[in-house]
Amino acid sequence: MKRHSFLQLTAAMLTGFMVWGCGDRLNVDPVQSVDEDKALQTSSDVLGAVVGCYDGYGSTEFGSGAVQYIADLLADDGDVRFAGTFATHQQFWRKTMIATNSQISLTWRNGYSTINRTNNVLENLGKLDTDAQRAAAEGEVLFIRGLSYFNLVRLFAKAWGDGDNTVNPGVPLVLTATKAPITEANSVPRNSVSAVYTQIIADLTKAEADLKNGPVTANGANAAAAAAILSRVYLMQGNYAAARDAANRVIASGLYSLEADYSKVFNDYKNRRGVPSSESIFSTLITIQDGTNSLLTYYGSSANGGRNDVRIQAKLLNEYAAYGDKVRGNFFIQDGIGRIFTAKYQDQYANVTQVRLAEMYLTRAEANFMLNTQVGATPLEDINRIRSRAGLAALTSITRSDILKERKLELIFEGEYLHDLRRTRRNISSSILYNDARLVLPIPQREIDTNTSLVQNPGY
């Protein structure tokens, strides 16, 4: 019997061993991510979140080229041929988009992900150490939010003035940070085009004021960047005076100068080890370690890391030739079997320019021309400045169509041509008019399915 008591004791001890509390061990914290309750506690946490907004804006599917190439492929009428195998991108070029196009869905998502990041910062500005930091951080994220909404409303809604701006649906305005749980309140409808523009102008105007002493983050946007985007917004609205003044503020800041050599405006890594050109006002920065230049992906030749997708056609080359434009007209490369690509995007690590000084001269010229004013310079002086860099003789008189032609040949493949055509009511082709429904992206089907209060665009 003694043996049995010993064994009973053993069994009891083993039982105790088994039930030895391991319960606490089930609380495992993640290592390379941080619980949301602990993420935004200090001033430096919030500054980190500001940097995160640039990262969001620069995502591959948004501000690293997608916003630009989608518009340019839509605007094309035979200047290029999109010969790539991605059906999503073929749809842009052929103007045959469908609501399930996954690229469109990604662009929408990345835009709003960026906006949510900015809203998180705005709600935590109080945690920053100084008022100066607070102002600059607010200015930076409002700049990103305003620019993001501007990109979205230009792609997903009818152009300003194409019908009634107060009735035309724009994009949903979300101005608070999202927290779980997700409820019906998160199914927000589209605000009108005019409401979205009002918000964009408010964000950018506040940003320009907040940033008068510069940004708080390294490589952050400054007041001139906010003014540059503002000039674009006003130009889109046909508010030439405000567009002219905003462009003039950028030029007058003296922070930027035209590159003497047109080819040096692009391919930042190959030209300057990644430093943006002297005329870059705001660029999405790409490094070897971080970011993808998606303009390179589609416009670049495979020898430079691209997909050989956008092939330049004779029509565009002839347009440059007829213009006598030897600098910009020769800014193309040809591969081993004769395919021609733009030379603007031949560098995997080049930054993606969002706005540059040449556009400010062109905008100021156009606005001055429309208003018959000479704020900063005469239209002729501004245009000839651009022409002279391109090796073209100075004009002695100009028309609006000269200005618009110059704008196309200078800024082609930089994401503005579609919007220029739509705001100036010039048709893409005889069959695709400036206000064709096919030029407006569909609201992604996934969003319509998830949020029933969204209204689809006509034609989808």
Next chain:
Amino acid sequence: MRKLLLLCAFLGILLSGYSTIAQDHVVTGKVTSSEDGTALVGVSVQVKGSSQGVNSNADGEYRISVSPNATLVFSFVGMSRKEVVVGNQTVINVELGTDNQQLSEVVVTGFGSQIKREVTGNIAKIKGSDITNIPAVSIESALQGRAAGVVINQGSGKLGQGIQVRVRGASSLSASSQPLYVIDGIPVTSTDQSSFGGATNPLADINFNDVESVEVLKDASAAAIYGSRAANGVVLITTKRGNVGKTNISFNYQFGVSNPTRKVPFLSPKQYVDFYRMAAGNADRLDDIDPSDPGSSTAYMESFFESYSLGRYNNGVNEALNSGADYTRFVQSSDLATGTNWQDEAFRKNAGSQQADLTFSGGNEKTSFYISGQYLNQTGIIIGNNFERITGRINLDHKVSNILSIGMNMSLAHTLNKRLSGDRQFNNPIQAAALTPLSPAYDPTTGLPTGTPPGNTDVPNYYNPLINLGNIIQNQEVIRNLSNVYGQINILPSLKFRSELGIDVLSQQEERYFNSKTIRLTGQQNGTGDNLYTGVINYNTNNYFNFDKSFDLHTLSATVGMSYQNSATKANSVSAINFPSDAYRSIENAGTISGGSSSTTNFRFLSYFLRANYKFNDRYLLSASGRIDGSSRFGKNSKYGFFPAVSAGWVISEESFLKSNTNTAISFLKLRGSYGLTGNAEIGNFPSLGLYSSANYAGTGGQAPIQLANPNLKWETTTQADFGLDFGFLNNRINGEFDYYVKKTSDLLLNVNVPGTTGFYTQTRNVGSLENKGFELVINSQNFVGAFQWSTSLNLATNRNKITNIQKQIVEAGISSMSRAVEGQPIGTFFTVEYAGVDPTNGDALYYKNAANADGTIDRSTTNVYSQAQRVVVGNAIPKLTGGLNNTFSYKGIDLSVFLNGVAGNKINFYGVGQYSSANGIYEDNQTADQMNAWTSTNTNTKVPEARLFYSNGNNPSSRYIQDGSYLRLRTVTLGYNLPQTVVNRLKLKGIRVYLTGQNLLTWTKYTGWDPEVNADDIVSSVAQGYDFYTPPQAKTFLGGINIKF
């Protein structure tokens, strides 16, 4: 805490419930084989209803002290079991016959084992001997088709690649549907750890020749003991152990050659030129442009032929093509002067493989051992693919005393997998099929593969995968240590305590390097490389009591215990560009470090489990089990889950009305049923938390929200009911089982779409439900016994999967989102536009509109405007019927086994290939041969639309590319010959066997792609099933081997 108290109370009852047993009677005897009278070594001689027992020694003799009223149970693997009442006998000699019933087999059940005839759950057992030496690198490939309801899809012919296993259907949309793998009691790391080229398979580190048996726990009763991880079934792998007796030494060597099961016919150079001239001409007609215009498609295509043939088109080739000369030479592989059959270039001819095994096993009454080593080297059928593995294993058992026994299992493996890129990558060699056949495979000016610098890198039309050879390294090297130790205390004759501590260490190094020759692929002038390390350290301990006791007609056995698992993964990587020259490939040598990272993640499970089996009068069986599982993965509001199951069985054949001497037809009949709950916790490690993570920009650290919180998140719950009948006829020469199951999964772990305007994409929630229902039938039959033996085993299973509720969530996946989770339809449903063939008047592709009319009917009119057609359900990728059929024959020393398996009722999506290569010449890709049947004004009765260069005419996603995926495959044929004993004895050996094996020799299918067993590796997901994307086919292998026993 209440649960713990309950557990203690239960143990208390167990401990107080025994009584002392007088052991004053010694019985001795000898166990022999009834067939030839030879002594049987290592037979288990057990006192019925207790753990007391001995093994017969090298002479087949045993000695045991028992009480006179005891019953001795003699059992031995492969032999029928015998029970003898001791009474006043002191010598009991026993003869055991070969078991042809499979009913006395011991089945591993998880924390214990059970006799097959007493099992009330559904457990499929595959013997290790059935899968020995099958030419495959991982055990799941070898199991394919061998167990009813266990559906295995190898996905591709790449070696060591991830393999999909579904036990009774898929039970999740967002979480994994792969079963839990447990090797010798330890849940092992079985999820993909690779960082490129699709999933790899950590089970490929296991030498399956070491496996004694594989048990698949299919129903709730069998699996609930694994609780929150058992909903997808549990695969228990038990390795071999030594037996008492002389040491057995066995050496095995085999050598084989492999080729693809099938190639897909593509256009020859002549056909390519004809086809694209036609396509360009049609495009010119639509564009209203004169073909002689330099801007015409025709002019473009003619210059394309010239450029991509490296100038040979107008200088020789063209004349040959136009003159109608002998074209056969164009389809000859790598003919420098003419064309190329690119597909042939992608495959190796007669890829060799070899495998050598050496095993030692044996032992005495105190200690037994099993020691093995294996070297395996398989060359893939695709250029660049190779798998090499060296493994060793030591399994030891030692009896310290009658009370304490200890043991260990240790296996060590080193694998080196020379991998291929993902199916969707341009350097997937099979994608070479899409290259224009006019381009030479090798550039005559350099002698290097065409497209290699300094030659023209823009030819052929895409990257030439032949450049991979010698210029790319994609190695995955794994060192795997799977070890566990155990101690077992026999506290009482009826009560044992066992403690197991296991560790599974997976140490993986991945090395990737692309030198400057691959610039077209990488865009890097001076090469690019990555080096990635992943370490998974997985500890597990099981501590449990086993209680086993008989009282008169009652037998009670019980298991109660706990387990704890901690798995931690650490990974780091570094990548670089700008190598000084192609002579360098180490990151150390690179000019620019382009990236680096490190990461850590882990999960833990703490579990308590209990199982009780009760048997009355050998005919009434009852079983109950349950597990409490806590996991770090679950939300803070649901940390613990409880998973109970019950089952019952009735051995009808024991009843007097069947158990009469006159009844020889029915020898065994058992009715059984089970019901219970299991869970699925494969949801990632931190899905319940609201998270921020790094969002760096231009070298500055930043952060951003990445995940929405859901503190209520928990496991998926599956309730399963199973009704089964086990039967044996004609003295069990025909036996089998029949099952019907209903498996309902609720609280699906779903990545629920949230509006993109929130800044998030999805949130993981418990939403929705689905079900799996099916029948399973297993029949084993001994058709001939005696000198000529023929036996057949057949398994068949149906499965009907249905998503019953997803609360209007739209879950899409696959190429162009062609797969969708649709309520009322199975997982893996293809949801796309329905193709309506070709308009005979103009060659336009037509689609059914399928829009709902106002009156609720469906508009079946057709349209040539793709966007006017609605998407509909057009089939699904899940087989409705699966099965396997094995026939074995033996006569004297010769044996033959013929194994077939098949699936039926599933669809395969060829769009990954078809959108480029069966696409009416929209791009310049080479086309599948069937495109020659394109519509023309004289060929109007066709399903292939008119060819139009750069125009989409039917290449949008549609049912056009969805094909029947049913197949029947002659999976394995083995012919063996055992040399006569007289010859063997003369050589002083124990046995010599030579054999020939064929794998995948024949396949019957209507599928027109490479292989119907397909799941493109970088597309496959729970929802996206059955895609082909130039996916490498399975290998057809012939091998020969020799086995020598010393």
